[in-house]
Amino acid sequence: MSFSASLKILQPLPLNSTRSNEKPLFFDPFRSPSKFLGSRFRIPSLSKSNTRSRSSPAVAVSEVVKEKKLKPSSNLLITKEEGLVLYEDMILGREFEDMCAQMYYRGKMFGFVHLYNGQEAVSTGFIKLLTKRDTVVSTYRDHVHALSKGVPSREVMSELFGKTTGCCRGQGGSMHMFSKENNLIGGFAFIGEGIPVATGAAFTSKYKREVLKEADCEDVTLAFFGDGTCNNGQFYECLNMAALWKLPIVFVVENNLWAIGMSHLRATSDPEIWKKGPAFGMPGVHVDGMDVLKVREVAKEAIGRARRGEGPTLVECETYRFRGHSLADPDELRDPDEKAHYAARDPIVALKKYLLENNLASEQELKGIKDKIIEEVEEAVRFADESPLPARSQLLENVFADPKGFGIGPDGKYRCEDPKFTEGTAHV
Amino acid sequence: MLPTPLDLYTQTLRGLASQWWWPAVFKPLHFPQISRLIGSNPFQRSNSINAGQSNLSLEKKMWGIVRQKVGAGASSIPALQRIRPAASSSRYYSSAAKEMTVRDALNSALDEEMSADPKVFLMGEEVGEYQGAYKITKGLLEKYGPERVLDTPITEAGFAGIGVGAAYHGLKPVVEFMTFNFSMQAIDHIINSAAKTNYMSAGQISVPIVFRGPNGAAAGVGAQHSQCYAAWYGSCPGLKVLAPYSSEDARGLLKAAIRDPDPVVFLENELLYGESFPVSAEVLDSSFTAPIGKAKIEREGKDVTITAFSKMVGYALKAAELLSKEGISAEVINLRSIRPLDRATINTSVRKTNRLVTVEEGFPQHGVGAEICTSVVEESFGYLDAPVERIAGADIPMPYAANLERMAVPQVEDIVRAAKRACYRAVPLAATG
Ligand SMILES: Cc1ncc(C[n+]2csc(CCOP(=O)(O)OP(=O)(O)O)c2C)c(N)n1
């Protein structure tokens, strides 16, 4: 079995020699000696399975982590370099979003702006493990996923300002970030929509490998979405197909307990989302989404599985948004105690503490990173502010990938221009 | 007896579940035992229809979650008392004494129809405890309880279909889409399950359901959230499609829609919700309804007919005002009903003015304007003194950037310019580029 890929860093031993000692972190219905219903699906043998009831203490991430700490080869989950990368990415997410709030209130950006504050550990914990070729599919709450995936902050800011230097030239906006170069393929504003598209991206990796014989195609797709989205049919449809076809995808649920003003508990008959993984024949995991190191450990396993062609994983990250649903949400339904409870578990504060306590970084270094990021975000605002508005001519561009074959003549003019449209409506 | 494979499978799952990572700290908040007791079924929550409030406060205590807006402040005032006296003399109705926002008009219509008929119920996302994403359902949860004001999970296909099933059995669901954009996930039920059933069942099963919510271009929300569905649903037999403009329209048409035995798509506009309109005593009467299928002439004129619906009626009226300063008398028709379309009113007007400008926010191709134009060509061709002018949204997905967005939706100047063109008072063609 190969659930313990994460141990590579902790234990530079050949994987085979350590695997058998590890407690499985994932339930994997595919790996078991006994057959279920004669199908190719296997279930773990009963003799090995633990029959404790639900109420008895379950193995928590912290215990797994502790166990790992005892290993002689290493006592830490990350190296200094990794720690600083995570810290910088999370600070960037936080500072960027705080700046967005300011800019929104100053009228520099408009419409629905959904901020990510509080959830940084999920974006950073997962996306920082990806290669540039791996794909991320996000929702309307997508600024920070874009940043983690490598889209320059100035391009994201400029997009939010509706400027032509934005990553989508001002045509997409806050809820629709795309970057082909970084394999960020949206930016989906409708609930559930991104999940099939992400599954299609994962399908492409498999197709490239198996049909187009690109043997080196190991690209993985991450689909990010919220708890509320897990009540939408598209989620279940894709769990089924991803497991059925063993697609290289990780379904990352950012369970922040609320869908606008709808409490997860009020909306969902069984609120344990991770359980839906095993129901479809894939591992399901629940992880503390306020702890970037725990998220990262789980992400390593899940991404590793996908990369090795072992199929999809469902990961439920329990997290919390520190602001309203969007900047237009009065946020009146969430209990102040609940907010305080999660505010006290700020993922950035927690990582900072870990880095300092384990002497991975000094106060000075961390302050240096924060100062650098503050400067970067301010520069992004300057850049966005000074950038030009999209020109009129941009209005009609990009409707088709091949406008020449459709409506633009050799003279560069629109061949099937609608005179009413251009004269009456569009001012172009 | 040997366990069956299924037994083994379930046992195994149960056994393994306890090995899952489960930080104890999440447990209390995440899975309170009480959620099992209460469940998500609103009917388990209380025994009587009016017990909603007390049960909500019970839940509040049990879950430790504050739901302070329920039952607070203004929402307990009956909707009709919220009308404020007109601040200035009214614009179009010299006799009107009161003003009402479109939001209050819709809210009062829902309130009155729910109190008149226990078969009427509301469902949708955030219609209850949040009081509606745009506060249209404010106070209704408190008044009618969670059995009749149902907060649904985010599952448009599911709850629209559930509404349709309830309507087959004679209930009168009012299904709110947070915006009509999201109705795309439910369009199967709107068209296949709702619109076609009366016909397929040869009249045995009617579907008295209302699908309502904001439609059309909003501001700054990009391509997916900014789109008009009038032409989409207007092309579908078996649906009635209404698009109110004023508070009178909103009240009268929504009440008519709820009482109607057929499926009605009710297209509101987010940007109109906060606007106040004068309302007469007749409009405020709980028996008031506006006829489905009848347009309303908002302003009489003799030189050119301008048809519009929803927010564009306001633009057309502004354009008519500007045109009158230049000596052009425009007649403004508020369509109110997209399907059935009031062809008679439109053609009568065109036969009088001999010129037509159609205005809509939606895409030009196969739009409402195209249908109106066809009707006029078919019925009043000989009366036309100028080509029909069609004003529509740009033929592109809605851009985000504010300057592009403004160019992509019709503006008052566009209507003025088109009307002048129709009246042969040519203005120089807009500069190209
Ligand atoms: C199909 C559809 N229906 C409704 C909405 C409106 N809406 C936007 S966000 C949201 C809540 C989503 O909650 P969740 O999935 O938990 O994600 P979170 O916002 O908490 O990150 C809703 C209902 C939508 N965008 N798409």
Ligand SMILES: [Mg+2]
């Ligand atoms: Mg959520």
